[in-house]
Amino acid sequence: MKCAVDLHMHSCLSPCGDMDMTPNNIVNMSKLKGLDMIAVTDHNTALQLPVIKQVADYVGIALLPGLEVTTKEEAHMLAYFKTVDEAVDFSGFIYPHLPPIKNKPKLFGIQAYMDEDDEITSEEERLLITALDLSIDDLFTEITKRGGLAIPAHINRGANGLLQALGFVPSQLPFKALEVTKGLPLPHKGLPDVKHLHSSDAHYLENIFEREEFIELPQPTPQAFFDYIEA
Numbered sequence: 679m680k681c682a683v684d685l686h687m688h689s690c691l692s693p694c695g696d697m698d699m700t701p702n703n704i705v706n707m708s709k710l711k712g713l714d715m716i717a718v719t720d721h722n723t724a725l726q727l728p729v730i731k732q733v734a735d736y737v738g739i740a741l742l743p744g745l746e747v748t749t750k751e752e753a754h755m756l757a758y759f760k761t762v763d764e765a766v767d768f769s770g771f772i773y774p775h776l777p778p779i780k781n782k783p784k785l786f787g788i789q790a791y792m793d794e795d796d797e798i799t800s801e802e803e804r805l806l807i808t809a810l811d812l813s814i815d816d817l818f819t820e821i822t823k824r825g826g827l828a829i830p831a832h833i834n835r836g837a838n839g840l841l842q843a844l845g846f847v848p849s850q851l852p853f854k855a856l857e858v859t860k861g862l863p864l865p866h867k868g869l870p871d872v873k874h875l876h877s878s879d880a881h882y883l884e885n886i887f888e889r890e891e892f893i894e895l896p897q898p899t900p901q902a903f904f905d906y907i908e909a
Contacts, residue, residue: 681898684708684887685717685742686756686831686857686877691726693786693807696882700796701726703883705733712889715740715898717877719756721806722747722776724769725791727762732794740898745769746831748809749817753843754831756857757821760900768824772817775810814844818851827854827907832879835859854907873907 688695689704708716716739718730724745734741743765744758759765780803781789789802810817821828830840830847833856840847840856847853847869855873858864880886895902 679895680892681714681895682712682889683715683891683893684713684878685875686719687716687880687886689718689720689726690790691723691802692720693781693789693805694881697788698883699881700792701730701733701794702796705730705737705739707883707886709737709739711886713739713887715742717742717744717758719744719746722772722810723806724765727765729792729794731762742900742903747772747817749814750809750811751814751843752809752838753814753840754838755817756829756831758827758829760825760904764824764826768826771820772810775812776804777808779805779808781805814848815851827904829853829855829857829875831857832859833857834862834864
């Protein structure tokens with residue numbers, strides 16, 4: 679089946695995520711827009727995913743567990759896992775590798791944990807958008823070792839895209855897919871011959887994709903997505 683997907687967006691736990699990006703708002707807006715599977719990929723954390731999974735299961739939309747990590751080189755990389763528990767476990771691994779910089783809500787915004795009723799239960803005090811002290815190689819190895827997929831994010835967009843951060847895609851790392859931003863230039867040479875993903879990187883509800891990006895899957899599940907990428 680052709681599954682409508684948006685596999686990169688942020689909740690209000692990300693400091694750059696709008697406060698309207700609550701678990702219920704994200705899931706219900708995605709359902710309203712006709713999406714079959716979504717991934718909420720907060721910066722350097724997966725700790726909002728258990729609640730989002732609970733809401734997604736109730737509403738009837740598939741969730742691909744993930745997060746967006748920032749490497750030592752200041753490049754963004756998506757880390758996808760088959761289960762929320764695996765994503766949360768990886769989140770616990772990288773947390774000590776974040777620099778101990780406190781968030782400044784007036785500058786960066788609130789980093790809010792919410793429950794299934796979209797009530798704020800607590801706030802993350804450590805700033806989540808800083809770079810980890812782990813390299814691209816380190817993170818690729820750790821994600822892969824844990825059975826996850828490491829996919830460089832928006833490689834052709836901004837300072838945190840791999841092509842601007844490094845100037846190239848490391849040939850020694852066998853990436854199985856790249857996230858590419860539509861409408862921006864992309865080199866015709868020097869890229870590995872792998873699948874390209876297109877996502878919204880939504881920080882606001884209105885930016886979540888409509889039914890515009892499709893992946894051919896037998897069913898909208900994390901396992902089916904992994905099989906598609908690894909084929």
